[in-house]
Amino acid sequence: xxxxxxxxxxxxxxxxxxxxxxxxxxxxxxxxxxxxxxxxxxxxxxxxxxxxxxxxxxxxxxxxxxxxxxxxxxxxxxxxxxxxxxxxxxxxxxxxxxxxxxxxxxxxxxxxxxxxxxxxxxxxxxxxxxxxxxxxxxxxxxxxxxxxxxxxxxxxxxxxxxxxxxxxxxxxxxxxxxxxxxxxxxxxxxxxxxxxxxxxxxxxxxxxxxxxxxxxxxxxxxxxxxxxxxxxxxxxxxxxxxxxxxxxxxxxxxxxxxxxxxxxxxxxxxxxxxxxxxxxxxxxxxxxxxxxxxxxxxxxxxxxxxxxxxxxxxxxxxxxxxxxxxxxxxxxx
Amino acid sequence: xxxxxxxxxxxxxxxxxxxxxxxxxxxxxxxxxxxxxxxxxxxxxxxxxxxxxxxxxxxxxxxxxxxxxxxxxxxxxxxxxxxxxxxxxxxxxxxxxxxxxxxxxxxxxxxxxxxxxxxxxxxxxxxxxxxxxxxxxxxxxxxxxxxxxxxxxxxxxxxxxxxxxxxxxxxxxxxxxxxxxxxxxxxxxxxxxxxxxxxxxxxxxxxxxxxxxxxxxxxxxxxxxxxxxxxxxxxxxxxxxxxxxxxxxxxxxxxxxxxxxxxxxxxxxxxxxxxxxxxxxxxxxxxxxxxxxxxxxxxxxxxxxxxxxxxxxxxxxxxxxxxxxxxxxxxxxxxxxxxxxxxxxxxxxxxxxxxxxxxxxxxxxxxxxxxxxxxxxxxxxxxxxxxxxxxxxxxxxxxxxxxxxxxxxxxxxxxxxxxxxxxxx
Numbered sequence: 001x002x003x004x005x006x007x008x009x010x011x012x013x014x015x016x017x018x019x020x021x022x023x024x025x026x027x028x029x030x031x032x033x034x035x036x037x038x039x040x041x042x043x044x045x046x047x048x049x050x051x052x053x054x055x056x057x058x059x060x061x062x063x064x065x066x067x068x069x070x071x072x073x074x075x076x077x078x079x080x081x082x083x084x085x086x087x088x089x090x091x092x093x094x095x096x097x098x099x100x101x102x103x104x105x106x107x108x109x110x111x112x113x114x115x116x117x118x119x120x121x122x123x124x125x126x127x128x129x130x131x132x133x134x135x136x137x138x139x140x141x142x143x144x145x146x147x148x149x150x151x152x153x154x155x156x157x158x159x160x161x162x163x164x165x166x167x168x169x170x171x172x173x174x175x176x177x178x179x180x181x182x183x184x185x186x187x188x189x190x191x192x193x194x195x196x197x198x199x200x201x202x203x204x205x206x207x208x209x210x211x212x213x214x215x216x217x218x219x220x221x222x223x224x225x226x227x228x229x230x231x232x233x234x235x236x237x238x239x240x241x242x243x244x245x246x247x248x249x250x251x252x253x254x255x256x257x258x259x260x261x262x263x264x265x266x267x268x269x270x271x272x273x274x275x276x277x278x279x280x281x282x283x284x285x286x287x288x289x290x291x292x293x294x295x296x297x298x299x300x301x302x303x304x305x306x307x308x309x310x311x312x313x314x315x316x317x318x319x320x321x322x323x324x325x326x327x328x329x330x331x332x333x
Numbered sequence: 334x335x336x337x338x339x340x341x342x343x344x345x346x347x348x349x350x351x352x353x354x355x356x357x358x359x360x361x362x363x364x365x366x367x368x369x370x371x372x373x374x375x376x377x378x379x380x381x382x383x384x385x386x387x388x389x390x391x392x393x394x395x396x397x398x399x400x401x402x403x404x405x406x407x408x409x410x411x412x413x414x415x416x417x418x419x420x421x422x423x424x425x426x427x428x429x430x431x432x433x434x435x436x437x438x439x440x441x442x443x444x445x446x447x448x449x450x451x452x453x454x455x456x457x458x459x460x461x462x463x464x465x466x467x468x469x470x471x472x473x474x475x476x477x478x479x480x481x482x483x484x485x486x487x488x489x490x491x492x493x494x495x496x497x498x499x500x501x502x503x504x505x506x507x508x509x510x511x512x513x514x515x516x517x518x519x520x521x522x523x524x525x526x527x528x529x530x531x532x533x534x535x536x537x538x539x540x541x542x543x544x545x546x547x548x549x550x551x552x553x554x555x556x557x558x559x560x561x562x563x564x565x566x567x568x569x570x571x572x573x574x575x576x577x578x579x580x581x582x583x584x585x586x587x588x589x590x591x592x593x594x595x596x597x598x599x600x601x602x603x604x605x606x607x608x609x610x611x612x613x614x615x616x617x618x619x620x621x622x623x624x625x626x627x628x629x630x631x632x633x634x635x636x637x638x639x640x641x642x643x644x645x646x647x648x649x650x651x652x653x654x655x656x657x658x659x660x661x662x663x664x665x666x667x668x669x670x671x672x673x674x675x676x677x678x679x680x681x682x683x684x685x686x687x688x689x690x691x692x693x694x695x696x697x698x699x700x701x702x703x704x705x706x707x708x709x710x711x712x713x714x715x716x717x718x719x720x721x722x723x724x725x726x727x728x729x730x731x732x733x734x735x736x737x738x739x740x741x742x743x744x745x746x747x748x749x750x751x752x753x754x755x756x757x758x
């Protein structure tokens with residue numbers, strides 16, 4: 001097989017893996033938008049906050065320690081214990097559920113029936129507030145995400161694909177990041193679990209009912225407050241998963257909130273209301289941007305991925321405004 | 334009545350006496366946002382050194398210093414707002430700590446007569462003081478860094494026929510070394526590959542797959558923020574030898590290597606100042622600043638690379654202020670006097686040793702024509718097990734035969750565009 005073709009195949013494989021990571025971020029947006037019509041600007045910051053909380057709990061960091069020390073003249077930073085990763089993940093989930101409750105109780109409960117733009121602006125405020133709280137709680141330094149995820153290229157894949165080069169010394173076998181492989185498995189499990197939850201559980205069906213017509217759902221006794229807390233909790237859970245995966249790549253730091261930028265073209269392409277759409281959209285964006293960079297990047301000076309993802313999404317928007325899997329909105333006049 | 338008149342007389346005399354205002358060194362810091370991890374230690378180092386001077390020496394020349402902080406969030410518009418809101422407080426010198434903010438402030442500060450010190454960043458051709466009268470970028474700039482990296486590699490072996498890749502932040506900052514490296518590649522016969530990374534740099538798979546395919550002998554990186562951590566991790570993922578990977582000084586702090594853990598061992602970074610806390614000044618900082626409860630931050634950044642850089646910037650500002658006081662014979666200096674002090678600054682080993690910073694940086698002089706200093710560049714290497722940076726190559730000269738014509742060309746274009754007359758008569 002020609003080497004360029006093999007390199008192209010490697011780029012496609014890595015694009016698929018990158019797409020899964022984009023889809024993980026996009027999923028959080030979809031869950032909230034589908035159930036409440038809110039475009040949650042704070043989703044990226046939620047991933048950051050969840051990752052900060054997870055690492056803080058694992059390392060036994062005292063929350064708000066700088067504030068406490070400044071106010072009381074103390075010098076405390078750590079409890080002196082380390083919490084195992086699994087227990088810390090559960091505790092972080094509890095924090096994200098608490099966050100969902102507070103968001104519902106103090107923000108969106110008072111905004112029911114408001115215009116979508118008002119709800120969107122509320123999430124902008126929420127994003128900056130949560131970023132500030134995260135800073136005060138856990139500090140701004142970069143932290144290592146040590147939850148035991150594998151790092152580095154898979155030697156097994158590399159060695160077992162080297163034969164494809166038929167003795168060509170320029171081909172070293174396919175490179176696939178072990179972390180990306182884990183992320184793919186987790187994303188598949190996550191999507192299956194979310195689909196099963198929404199199809200086969202009482203709460204899931206109630207969630208879908210609210211998504212279809214919240215007034216009709218209210219009339220048959222579904223609690224809107226409960227559903228919104230549930231949805232924000234699920235989005236918090238997805239944010240935690242995204243925060244772990246992206247945090248493992250770059251360390252946990254405040255630029256994690258910018259991963260939301262990677263989700264936008266995925267949402268434009270896959271649709272704001274479809275869980276499978278987020279996955280397929282992520283894969284198309286991932287493969288598309290990587291292949292374009294591989295094929296045309298050198299001619300165009302490189303760094304084409306960011307803008308090409310949006311061009312690709314715009315092309316899809318022109319022909320299918322609701323996205324690949326989004327619901328077509330028809331309003332009678 | 335007599336008592337009242339006496340009191341009034343004393344009060345009148347006190348009011349009439351000249352009151353020494355503080356020497357104001359504004360800090361355009363960023364303690365929040367995506368780049369906070371880099372902004373906090375620098376701001377802490379800058380403020381702690383000024384606090385040390387106040388507590389230990391009674392300020393500079395008997396006048397206390399003050400460091401009003403303004404949060405820029407590493408945002409250019411906010412940086413300009415910070416400049417406008419603090420310049421009226423008697424600002425002596427600005428450290429914008431951002432290339433974008435520096436570019437915006439160059440014409441403003443020049444018109445206001447306030448000097449800028451963009452140490453190791455900003456507009457490289459500002460080293461030409463004949464054109465940029467109020468801008469200083471000593472002791473080293475981006476082009477010195479690029480040349481320093483090549484000189485270091487040449488000290489390890491001939492570069493003819495070798496392949497070097499530049500992984501850079503796709504911004505004005507990241508593009509700075511390209512011209513220098515292109516000229517150096519012609520001069521020394523190595524092949525240069527350019528690999529831009531878009532902001533913020535969280536996804537670099539394409540660039541590192543290309544590096545894996547093309548196997549360059551060395552990779553040089555001009556990154557900032559999350560781009561650095563991701564690049565080091567990606568290099569480790571493809572098993573690129575860390576010893577062959579060199580970052581500019583903005584890609585060489587503890588922040589950049591700690592997330593990758595042991596895999597970052599051996600990574601190298603350029604520097605223009607000392608690393609670690611094995612200098613006498615840190616004992617004074619502990620005693621007079623931290624123990625006294627006056628540390629700028631939580632006190633947990635002392636001795637880190639970026640803290641040391643902030644401290645070094647403060648030391649250079651304080652020494653320039655002392656020089657200005659000597660030149661003008663007054664302790665209460667203005668921004669214009671500060672500029673004169675910066676232009677006449679001399680940093681000697683004896684001076685650094687007396688300040689508790691022996692061997693912390695290179696010796697250098699500033700002149701009217703040369704605001705960039707000698708461009709001496711050192712090399713550091715990361716030890717992942719000890720979690721420390723070590724200076725592995727002393728501060729060495731960069732290739733001014735290549736750099737000076739580039740400085741002259743760029744500054745001449747700026748002078749022509751802005752109709753600037755020569756300021757060094």
